[in-house]
Amino acid sequence: MSVSSAVPPAPKRSLAQRAPDLVLWGGLIVLLAIAFRPAELSKFPLLFTNSGNMQELGRGFIKPDFTQWRLYVSMMWLTVQMALWGTTIAILAAAPLGLLASRNITPAFIQIPVRRFLDIVRSVPDLVIGMIFLVAVGPGPFAGVMALAIGTSGVLAKLFSEAVESIDRGPVEGVRATGGHKLHEIVWGVIPQVAPLWTSYALYRFESNSRSATVLGLIGAGGIGQVLFDSLNAFAYSNTAAIVVVIIVAVSLIDMLSQAIRSRLL
Amino acid sequence: MKPGYYGKAPKTLMPDAAVLSIRNVSKTFGQRRALDGVSLEATKGEMIALIGPSGSGKSTLLRSISALQTIDAGPGEIVAFGGPVQKDGRIDSNVRKTRTRIGMIFQQFNLVGRLSLFTNVALGSLGRINFWQAALGLWPAETKQSAMSALHRFGVSDYATQRANTLSGGQQQRGAIARALVQKAKIILADEPVASLDPVSARRVMEILRELNKNDGLTVLVTLHQVDYALRYCDRVVALKAGKVVYDGPSGGLKREQLIDIYGPEFEDVFWEGAPT
Numbered sequence: 372m373s374v375s376s377a378v379p380p381a382p383k384r385s386l387a388q389r390a391p392d393l394v395l396w397g398g399l400i401v402l403l404a405i406a407f408r409p410a411e412l413s414k415f416p417l418l419f420t421n422s423g424n425m426q427e428l429g430r431g432f433i434k435p436d437f438t439q440w441r442l443y444v445s446m447m448w449l450t451v452q453m454a455l456w457g458t459t460i461a462i463l464a465a466a467p468l469g470l471l472a473s474r475n476i477t478p479a480f481i482q483i484p485v486r487r488f489l490d491i492v493r494s495v496p497d498l499v500i501g502m503i504f505l506v507a508v509g510p511g512p513f514a515g516v517m518a519l520a521i522g523t524s525g526v527l528a529k530l531f532s533e534a535v536e537s538i539d540r541g542p543v544e545g546v547r548a549t550g551g552h553k554l555h556e557i558v559w560g561v562i563p564q565v566a567p568l569w570t571s572y573a574l575y576r577f578e579s580n581s582r583s584a585t586v587l588g589l590i591g592a593g594g595i596g597q598v599l600f601d602s603l604n605a606f607a608y609s610n611t612a613a614i615v616v617v618i619i620v621a622v623s624l625i626d627m628l629s630q631a632i633r634s635r636l637l
Numbered sequence: 638m639k640p641g642y643y644g645k646a647p648k649t650l651m652p653d654a655a656v657l658s659i660r661n662v663s664k665t666f667g668q669r670r671a672l673d674g675v676s677l678e679a680t681k682g683e684m685i686a687l688i689g690p691s692g693s694g695k696s697t698l699l700r701s702i703s704a705l706q707t708i709d710a711g712p713g714e715i716v717a718f719g720g721p722v723q724k725d726g727r728i729d730s731n732v733r734k735t736r737t738r739i740g741m742i743f744q745q746f747n748l749v750g751r752l753s754l755f756t757n758v759a760l761g762s763l764g765r766i767n768f769w770q771a772a773l774g775l776w777p778a779e780t781k782q783s784a785m786s787a788l789h790r791f792g793v794s795d796y797a798t799q800r801a802n803t804l805s806g807g808q809q810q811r812g813a814i815a816r817a818l819v820q821k822a823k824i825i826l827a828d829e830p831v832a833s834l835d836p837v838s839a840r841r842v843m844e845i846l847r848e849l850n851k852n853d854g855l856t857v858l859v860t861l862h863q864v865d866y867a868l869r870y871c872d873r874v875v876a877l878k879a880g881k882v883v884y885d886g887p888s889g890g891l892k893r894e895q896l897i898d899i900y901g902p903e904f905e906d907v908f909w910e911g912a913p914t
Contacts, residue, residue: 545747545813548703549820550737550764551771558772559760563751 431608435616443598443617450594451621453512453587454580457519462573464524469531470557476535476543486532492525497583501590515592519580527576534568535561570636574629581625585618655716656681656824656856657702662713663880664697664706671697672708673880679824679858684850686867686888687860688907689877690900695860698877699826702858703741704728717824737764740817744829746809750802754793754812757801758784761819780819787815791845807838814845825849827859831866836909839863843870863909864896 407413418425437443471477472485501518508514543560551559588596595618602610657679664672672694679685687695700706702715702722710726718738721729729735740761748757762780763771770777776784788794791811796804801812810830817825827846831839847870849855861867867874868888876884876891876899884895896904 541743541745541747542749544705545741545743545749545816546760546763547705548736548739548741548747549761549816550733550735551760552733552763552768554768555760555763555771559752559756559763560749563749566751 428608432612434609435612436607436609437613439610440613440617443595443614446595446598447617447621449512450584450588450596451581451625453515453592453594454519454577454584457516457584458523458573458577458580460516460520461523461527461576464520465527465531466569468524468528470535470561472528472532473535475538475540476557476561489525489528492521493529495522497522497587498590501587501592505590505592510591510593512593514590515584515587515594518587518592519584522583523576523580527572530572531565531569534565534572538564567636571633574633578622578625578629581622582618654681655679656718657858658714658716659698659702660712660714660716662698662701662715663709663711664694664701665709670880672701674713675877675880675882677875677882677885679856681823681856682850682854683873684847684857684871685859685873685875686871687858687875687877688862688864688867688899689883690907691862693877694880695877696828697880699741699828699858699860702826703736703739704732705741733764737820738823740814740820740822740825742810742813742817742825742827742830744832746801746806746813746833748801748809748812748816751800753798754788754801754804754808755784755797757812758788758797758815758819761816764820783819784815787818788812790818791815805838806834807841810834810838810842811845814842814849818849822855824856824858827857829860829862832862839866846870862907864891864900864904865908865910 468485468489471481472489474482477485497518500521501514504514504517508517538561542564543556546556546560584592584594585596585599588594588598589600591597595614599611599614599618602614655678657677659675659677662672662675663670671692675694675698677698687698689695697706701708702717704715704722707726707728708715708723712725714724715722717735720731720735722732722735723729748754749760752760756774759774759776759780761784762776766777766780769775785794785797788797791814793804793808793811793815796808796812801809804812814825825846830846831842834842843866846857846859850857857871859867859871868891871888874884874886874888874891875882876895878899883899884891900907
């Protein structure tokens with residue numbers, strides 16, 4: 372090949388091509404400026420001028436009081452058990468819902484309503500769902516389990532369906548071509564492909580549910596959260612600090628456990 | 638196994654009855670006509686190569702035969718073993734029965750990567766065993782046996798417990814053919830079965846297909862990019878160009894002029910091992 376002509380210049384982006392980026396970033400900056408006052412960002416210096424209050428709170432936190440550790444550990448264990456059941460029920464609900472919400476395997480007249488239904492489920496805060504079950508079954512862990520189950524199934528079903536929508540169509544067609552039923556296509560063609568991602572999502576939700584279950588203590592759903600809020604309300608900061616340590620240790624343990632499971636499965 | 642030319646005599650069909658009939662089939666993708674009034678008959682025991690340049694409709698035709706995609710509404714019709722596969726743009730409701738008798742081999746093998754080679758091959762029996770056994774993977778003894786004997790026959794039984802995605806392309810493709818065998822397929826549709834393989838694996842796969850055709854009496858319809866493979870392994874060649882059949886006859890009748898007509902003056906490019914002069 373003869374190279375007689377000049378080498379063309381490197382590509383340059385015109386203003387028209389850059390305009391969307393400028394609008395996006397400019398818009399974000401304007402939005403941050405607007406939100407400055409409502410979010411009370413002007414109070415930022417208080418973090419340093421009022422450091423005396425912080426020190427007092429900090430002193431309590433520095434000396435965690437573990438005298439009631441048996442109670443804390445047993446309550447944390449209760450919370451983990453709530454999270455375990457809440458997540459399990461959510462997985463059982465999210466698997467079929469996630470498949471039904473996937474564009475590539477479910478016809479639109481089912482898929483779109485299921486998607487909207489999941490949007491609604493996800494947009495109801497866990498605390499509100501918890502209150503509803505509290506009224507239905509009375510205060511206690513079961514209300515918390517159901518609140519976690521419903522909220523998590525909405526999130527997991529959406530994540531599951533996104534995993535299904537990104538599968539390779541080839542293996543599914545391979546199964547279809549053998550004369551398998553639609554259910555066989557899902558069991559043998561779809562599930563093996565999404566299994567690692569589904570497991571990963573489910574483990575992550577179990578982890579985060581162990582934390583969320585803490586918040587549900589606020590509405591009387593039992594577990595470590597209830598003890599946490601009782602001690603906060605009593606300004607017993609040393610006890611609070613001990614409880615927080617128990618939660619951190621428990622969540623870290625669960626994180627390590629799920630890492631181990633994940634690396635075995637992938 | 639006794640070598641029988643063109644297999645055993647068919648039991649239910651006339652000796653030269655068509656096992657596969659494609660009648661006036663068209664398929665349009667947007668503005669593009671992938672198939673334009675294609676008609677083709679395959680008799681039992683034939684080994685047919687489907688050739689033509691990229692985008693000529695070869696894959697579309699095979700995918701239509703196994704009803705992985707619909708054809709255009711209209712007079713078009715595909716019939717296999719006397720039963721309808723699809724007609725007038727609609728896939729027949731009994732297509733799953735028909736599919737069990739048609740094995741499909743893909744360019745990308747289409748095994749399920751995370752499942753073992755054995756499980757992938759056992760999937761061939763999905764359409765003919767109990768629904769729940771199939772869904773739960775409780776393979777009947779007959780499935781296990783035919784899966785292992787098919788793997789053994791193609792020299793890949795050593796890899797039965799390995800995940801399919803850890804195997805080489807040639808091993809996966811032989812697994813895919815084993816799956817078609819477990820399916821007890823009577824027709825094999827192979828869509829560019831050797832296009833992703835190295836020449837040695839490619840020849841091996843073509844020889845297996847030829848053997849299934851000669852020894853087991855299977856009807857084979859194979860799309861090929863390499864025309865020399867079509868000439869070497871197939872008795873009959875059907876050439877497609879822009880969705881139309883432009884040649885249908887014995888592979889020996891395909892001469893330089895026809896090839897130039899099909900592929901243009903650079904037709905030598907579609908030969909791996911030398912073009913005819």
